[in-house]
Amino acid sequence: MADTEYLCAETETVKTVLDKMPPDEMLYDLAELFKVFGDSTRIKILYALFESELCVNDIATLLGITQTAASHQLRVLKTNKLVKARKNGKMIFYSLSDDHVYKIISQGMEHIEE
Amino acid sequence: MADTEYLCAETETVKTVLDKMPPDEMLYDLAELFKVFGDSTRIKILYALFESELCVNDIATLLGITQTAASHQLRVLKTNKLVKARKNGKMIFYSLSDDHVYKIISQGMEHIEE
DNA sequence: ATAACATATGAACAGATAAACATATATACA
DNA sequence: TGTATATATGTTTATCTGTTCATATGTTAT
Numbered sequence: 044m045a046d047t048e049y050l051c052a053e054t055e056t057v058k059t060v061l062d063k064m065p066p067d068e069m070l071y072d073l074a075e076l077f078k079v080f081g082d083s084t085r086i087k088i089l090y091a092l093f094e095s096e097l098c099v100n101d102i103a104t105l106l107g108i109t110q111t112a113a114s115h116q117l118r119v120l121k122t123n124k125l126v127k128a129r130k131n132g133k134m135i136f137y138s139l140s141d142d143h144v145y146k147i148i149s150q151g152m153e154h155i156e157e
Numbered sequence: 158m159a160d161t162e163y164l165c166a167e168t169e170t171v172k173t174v175l176d177k178m179p180p181d182e183m184l185y186d187l188a189e190l191f192k193v194f195g196d197s198t199r200i201k202i203l204y205a206l207f208e209s210e211l212c213v214n215d216i217a218t219l220l221g222i223t224q225t226a227a228s229h230q231l232r233v234l235k236t237n238k239l240v241k242a243r244k245n246g247k248m249i250f251y252s253l254s255d256d257h258v259y260k261i262i263s264q265g266m267e268h269i270e271e
Numbered sequence: 272a273t274a275a276c277a278t279a280t281g282a283a284c285a286g287a288t289a290a291a292c293a294t295a296t297a298t299a300c301a
Numbered sequence: 302t303g304t305a306t307a308t309a310t311g312t313t314t315a316t317c318t319g320t321t322c323a324t325a326t327g328t329t330a331t
Contacts (some may be wrong), residue, residue, distance in 0.1 A: 099277070110278070110279095114277095114279055115279090117278095118280090133277045134276095134277060
């Protein structure tokens with residue numbers, strides 16, 4: 044037997060909230076996306092790429108991290124379609140995949156700066 | 158003696174990248190902010206609050222989580238200024254603190270839906 | 272083919288974190 | 302005052318995550 048749940052909010056309100064809530068899978072994906080932005084190393088990489096495409100070693104050197112760490116994080120960014128890769132000889136140049144990245148980070152910055 | 162670092166990118170480019178990079182502390186704060194969005198329980202809470210202010214117990218019931226879990230997550234959201242609280246008797250109503258929350262989540266959704 | 276370089280991968284470890292459980296605080300009402 | 306209700310807090314635990322180290326893959330040049 045389930046508990047008798049009761050609510051403070053109006054029944055109508057509760058109904059609206061539940062109606063407008065996107066499906067769980069979508070909310071899960073959204074959280075996953077933000078999780079990618081939730082690491083300072085990855086944020087730094089994205090910021091660096093605002094200016095120019097860069098190869099892995101340059102990114103590592105610029106940010107003062109190891110090549111391995113850069114590579115691992117670039118993989119996360121690529122998997123989540125935040126950056127794309129272009130191969131040129133032995134080097135691989137990474138760049139932002141679209142301007143959502145810029146917009147999302149900008150909104151975040153606005154929130155912080157107030 | 159430091160390694161002799163060399164870069165693939167132009168010296169000028171590297172300089173610009175470093176110049177435009179915000180201070181580390183700011184980048185760290187930004188990552189912290191996105192970390193808050195990077196959890197599906199918190200995303201669900203924020204989505205619920207898009208419609209209406211809600212008390213803790215309602216949020217817990219609506220999302221199918223325990224009161225304790227809701228309270229813990231609301232604290233995280235409040236600490237990061239994403240929600241604000243209004244006390245009314247024994248109940249505490251939570252609501253979104255500003256529209257950055259909405260904008261950030263919207264941008265994220267756009268990225269996912271493409 | 273071999274050497275040097277650029278990047279990626281796999282495994283292990285340390286630190287972070289969300290949830291659960293028990294309990295504390297605070298308010299309302301009898 | 303005592304009791305029920307609403308929310309918050311502290312602690313533990315299981316899981317996740319970022320980094321490091323070692324190694325592998327792939328590319329270029331000699």
